[in-house]
Amino acid sequence: MDNIFPSGAITKISGKAVVLNGNDIDTDRIIPARFLKCVSFDGLGAQVFADDRKELNKGAAGFHPFDQPEKQGAKFLFTNQNFGCGSSREHAPQALMRWGIRAVLAESFAEIFFGNCLALGIPCVQVKQTLILELQALANEVTNPNFVLDLASSSISSEGCSWAIELEKGIQPMFLSGRWDGTAQLVANNEALNKTAAALPYLNNLWA
Structure with missing residues (x-):
């Protein structure tokens, strides 16, 4: 797997897509509560949809989408309404990212999940x-096609076809400029931050 931690501007994402049909898929299904006891997010990728995968894989329905051999390495998740509802646990997008997901397309998202993914x-x-x-x-065709999400042109394309998409207002420039990455912004402005900190009375005993 490539570096799981994106940084800087994100303009284009390319890869296969895994399909997860269904509405109201909550964060407890994405990563069950027992995995929240971990002291770091390492290893959560292997446990994404752990209970759903265990239940489906023992039945006649076949492999869970995240266990299908041809979907390993997929960068996109295509799902339906109100994805990521339930508790606000940040472990859910962490687990998806560590499995390999780089973008999610759905009919709608839970607000807190949306924000956690943005971060x-x-x-x-x-x-x-x-x-x-x-x-x-x-995405479910036998050919297992590649998709390209172009954030600059607001489009997703595959197999010679292209569809217009819209990002929530204000989100597109954050990805294109890299402003989504709060940590990178802090590092890039380290000198200015240190200068501000040096002038704060309560940090430097200037009130004495």
């Missing part, structure tokens, strides 16, 4: 039902 550099793109169904059908 990790994972674009959450809300699209109409007709488009997500078309993308899901294409």
Whole structure:
């Protein structure tokens, strides 16, 4: 797997897509509560959808989408309404990112999940039902096609076709400029931060 920690501007994401059909998929399903006891996020990728995968894989329905051999290494997740609802645990997008997901397209997202993904550099793109169904059908083709999400041109393309998408207002420039990455901004402005800190009375005993 490539470096799981994105940084700086994010303009284009390319890769296969894994499809997860269903509405109201909550964070407890994405990463069950027992895994919240971990002291770091390392290893959460292997446990994403742990209970769903265990239940499905023992039945006649076949492999869970995240266990299908041809979907290993997928960068996109295509799902449906109200994805990431439930508790606000940041472990959910951490688990998805550590499995390999770099962008999520859905009909709608839970607000806190959306924000937690933004903080990790994972674009959450809300699209109409007709488009997500078309993308899901294409992703499940035997050819296992590659998709390209171009944040600069607000489009997703595959197999010679291109569809317009819209990012939530204000989100697109954050990805294109790298402003989504708060840590990188702090490091880049270290000199200015130190200068400000040196002038703060309560940090430097200037009130004495």
